[in-house]
Amino acid sequence: MSDFSIFSFTVLGSGYFSVLCAPASKASAIISSNLSVHALLSGNVFCGHCGARLHLSTANKCYTKADGTKVRKPRIRYVCYGKTRKITPCEGQSAYIQHKLDSMVEKVVKEIFERINGVPKSTIINSRCKEELAVRKANSKRLQTEYAKELEKLNKLREEVVKSIQGESAFSQSMLAGLVEDSEKKAESLKMQCEKAERDVESSKNTH
Numbered sequence: 729m730s731d732f733s734i735f736s737f738t739v740l741g742s743g744y745f746s747v748l749c750a751p752a753s754k755a756s757a758i759i760s761s762n763l764s765v766h767a768l769l770s771g772n773v774f775c776g777h778c779g780a781r782l783h784l785s786t787a788n789k790c791y792t793k794a795d796g797t798k799v800r801k802p803r804i805r806y807v808c809y810g811k812t813r814k815i816t817p818c819e820g821q822s823a824y825i826q827h828k829l830d831s832m833v834e835k836v837v838k839e840i841f842e843r844i845n846g847v848p849k850s851t852i853i854n855s856r857c858k859e860e861l862a863v864r865k866a867n868s869k870r871l872q873t874e875y876a877k878e879l880e881k882l883n884k885l886r887e888e889v890v891k892s893i894q895g896e897s898a899f900s901q902s903m904l905a906g907l908v909e910d911s912e913k914k915a916e917s918l919k920m921q922c923e924k925a926e927r928d929v930e931s932s933k934n935t936h
């Protein structure tokens with residue numbers, strides 16, 4: 729799912745939609761599989777009211793012409809899967825006319841691409857680098873906190889060993905020795921992870 733991004737939009741009070749955008753490689757697969765049903769968005773657009781997928785539904789609309797001939801006209805709509813199957817407590821409308829929704833989404837997608845085209849490449853790269861740096865910093869901080877906690881635990885265990893030697897602890901020396909060994913191993917591993925995380929932060933800073 730991380731390969732996809734979701735954007736949401738509203739159109740003239742007619743509803744609130746979320747659209748799943750795929751990267752180019754996956755988009756081509758989605759588009760080709762959906763061309764067979766002539767609706768670009770089936771399964772890739774979500775109801776903004778309940779979050780369920782909108783699926784394609786076809787029904788024939790029958791009417792009689794003035795000369796008396798009966799005409800059947802296929803009607804293609806997107807329907808909220810959650811609402812029609814009563815899976816979600818959806819308060820939105822249950823169906824949206826296909827070509828209307830397709831053109832709404834097409835318009836929004838075009839606008840987004842125009843906006844992206846207007847942004848210099850360096851700005852996109854810079855903001856991506858900043859995000860990366862923030863993630864790496866957070867990871868480094870989390871590991872340092874874990875490492876500090878483990879060192880604290882190790883100190884307490886060592887104090888307990890001293891008490892045990894003096895006959896003042898409820899724990900046996902052999903039991904404490906095992907716990908100290910485990911904690912030492914964990915602390916050592918966390919120390920190495922911290923060092924690596926710190927190097928990652930520095931390399932992010934340098935490439936930025």
Ligand SMILES: [Zn+2]
Nearest residue numbers: 775778808818
């Ligand atoms: Zn819904």
